[in-house]
Amino acid sequence: MATKTVESVVSPREPHFVGDGFRVHNFIPSAYRLDMKRMDPIIMMDYNSKYYFAPSEIPKGVGVHPHRGFETVTIAYKGKVEHHDSAGGGGVIGEGDVQWMTAASGVLHKEFHEKEWSKKGGEFQMVQLWVNLPAKDKMSVPKYQSIENATMSRYTLENDQGEVEVIAGEYQGVKGAASTFTPLHLLNAKLKKGATARFNFPAGFNTALLVIEGGIKVNGTEEAPTDHFVLMANEGEEFSLEATEDAVVLVMSGEPINEPIAAHGPFVMNTRQELLQAFDDFNKGKFGYLED
Amino acid sequence: MNNLRFTTYLTSNIGTDKAVLEQLLSHCSIREFKKGEFLLSQGEKCRYSFFVERGLLRQFSIDDKGKEHIIQFAPENWFMSDRESVYFDRPSSYFMQALEDTVTFLLDENLFLELSKSDTAFLEFNNRLLHNHIRHLQRRITQLQSATAEERYLDFIRMYPDLLLRVPQIFVASYLGITPESLSRVRKELARKNR
Numbered sequence: 001m002a003t004k005t006v007e008s009v010v011s012p013r014e015p016h017f018v019g020d021g022f023r024v025h026n027f028i029p030s031a032y033r034l035d036m037k038r039m040d041p042i043i044m045m046d047y048n049s050k051y052y053f054a055p056s057e058i059p060k061g062v063g064v065h066p067h068r069g070f071e072t073v074t075i076a077y078k079g080k081v082e083h084h085d086s087a088g089g090g091g092v093i094g095e096g097d098v099q100w101m102t103a104a105s106g107v108l109h110k111e112f113h114e115k116e117w118s119k120k121g122g123e124f125q126m127v128q129l130w131v132n133l134p135a136k137d138k139m140s141v142p143k144y145q146s147i148e149n150a151t152m153s154r155y156t157l158e159n160d161q162g163e164v165e166v167i168a169g170e171y172q173g174v175k176g177a178a179s180t181f182t183p184l185h186l187l188n189a190k191l192k193k194g195a196t197a198r199f200n201f202p203a204g205f206n207t208a209l210l211v212i213e214g215g216i217k218v219n220g221t222e223e224a225p226t227d228h229f230v231l232m233a234n235e236g237e238e239f240s241l242e243a244t245e246d247a248v249v250l251v252m253s254g255e256p257i258n259e260p261i262a263a264h265g266p267f268v269m270n271t272r273q274e275l276l277q278a279f280d281d282f283n284k285g286k287f288g289y290l291e292d
Numbered sequence: 293m294n295n296l297r298f299t300t301y302l303t304s305n306i307g308t309d310k311a312v313l314e315q316l317l318s319h320c321s322i323r324e325f326k327k328g329e330f331l332l333s334q335g336e337k338c339r340y341s342f343f344v345e346r347g348l349l350r351q352f353s354i355d356d357k358g359k360e361h362i363i364q365f366a367p368e369n370w371f372m373s374d375r376e377s378v379y380f381d382r383p384s385s386y387f388m389q390a391l392e393d394t395v396t397f398l399l400d401e402n403l404f405l406e407l408s409k410s411d412t413a414f415l416e417f418n419n420r421l422l423h424n425h426i427r428h429l430q431r432r433i434t435q436l437q438s439a440t441a442e443e444r445y446l447d448f449i450r451m452y453p454d455l456l457l458r459v460p461q462i463f464v465a466s467y468l469g470i471t472p473e474s475l476s477r478v479r480k481e482l483a484r485k486n487r
Contacts, residue, residue, distance in 0.1 A: 065457065066457075264454065265454060265457050265458075266457065276453070279453040279454055280449075280453065281486075282456070282457075283449035283453065283456060284449070284482055284486050285479055285480075285481075285482035285483030285484070285485070285486045285487070286483070286486045286487065287483075288483055288487060289479060289480045289483035289484070291476075292461070292476075
């Protein structure tokens with residue numbers, strides 16, 4: 001087994017607001033060399049770094065918008081989000097929870113700070129990923145997977161060094177609850193200061209880390225502070241994370257789908273024709289209807 | 293300059309030689325407007341035709357009661373100008389505003405006139421541009437006089453396929469000359485029919 005090395009450590013870009021409720025740094029696809037292909041099947045990553053929202057009677061968030069052709073994965077580290085969709089679904093994503101929404105053939109949804117949380121305000125920290133779907137599954141039926149923190153699969157590290165939450169895929173034989181369309185590992189490594197965790201993914205998988213809390217050293221050499229993104233090289237399999245202080249790290253590794261991408265706004269398809277169809281279907285109400 | 297929408301637009305729409313295009317390009321400037329910034333206010337003279345390279349503009353008037361009426365949107369590859377103000381040298385009745393961070397090419401009216409005199413291909417292009425504009429406006433008048441809200445909406449989404457994802461519905465309603473409630477009704481009804 002060869003060591004998987006660090007390709008680059010990416011600083012967060014200047015944040016922008018999505019609606020009025022999410023203050024995010026975009027890493028994928030806008031950071032240098034992090035276009036939609038580089039981390040395929042992860043084609044978008046917005047990171048709301050820890051940010052204080054003042055109390056608000058009217059919940060902040062993003063109004064009704066559509067998605068087609070991929071999945072959105074929302075990981076709540078701090079704060080609470082409430083969501084509703086055109087199929088009548090809805091729910092609350094609480095602290096530590098993950099919502100895996102397969103938009104596939106199309107949903108309309110809206111996401112706002114949860115009502116009671118919004119009234120109190122507080123620190124808010126979330127990651128949203130878009131996970132691409134292979135062509136054959138792009139028009140499949142939309143679905144949700146709610147992965148609550150209380151019942152999330154966990155691997156406990158030896159000697160009280162921390163734990164690894166397994167959202168999807170696998171870590172040391174522990175399997176995550178989320179089902180995925182293509183092989184993908186999504187883990188939260190919660191490491192105590194000085195702890196080391198080892199990871200092993202196939203060389204060809206696109207692999208990256210996001211430092212949510214604290215700081216880490218990768219392979220004993222490359223340091224990555226809070227809110228930084230670490231892109232791993234597509235060579236070698238093994239790497240280690242050492243927490244230089246108590247740390248939380250989102251670890252992502254997936255097998256590339258390697259299909260053409262035609263993307264515009266909230267639609268990610270394979271061809272331009274399919275994109276135009278998506279706009280037309282949306283405009284004509286084929287995604288259903290949802291009140292603002 | 294070759295990977296710009298503007299140059300692609302020009303080369304595919306003007307059957308003129310390279311030299312004229314070069315001349316045109318060398319005389320127009322690029323300007324960026326931040327989201328919310330105004331390109332023109334009522335009472336000012338409009339000096340340019342704006343070609344949208346990236347972003348989105350709206351042109352609107354404000355009536356005596358303070359209500360806004362959107363006359364046109366200009367996403368990528370569209371021109372926006374107040375022809376009356378530019379050509380007849382009159383104060384404009386309109387506002388132009390960037391709805392997103394927008395990059396525009398500014399085309400000076402004198403340049404249009406000069407090139408039209410010296411180059412027949414350009415004259416033909418400018419003619420076509422103007423007539424296209426007139427056709428668009430006539431269509432708008434007929435629609436506002438006689439089309440149902442649903443017909444106006446269906447025409448709108450043909451003309452501007454991605455705008456519903458870029459502007460608030462209240463702007464779309466303003467453009468269509470209907471209330472936001474009735475736009476919402478139209479969309480709900482379409483969703484019911486097409487589901």
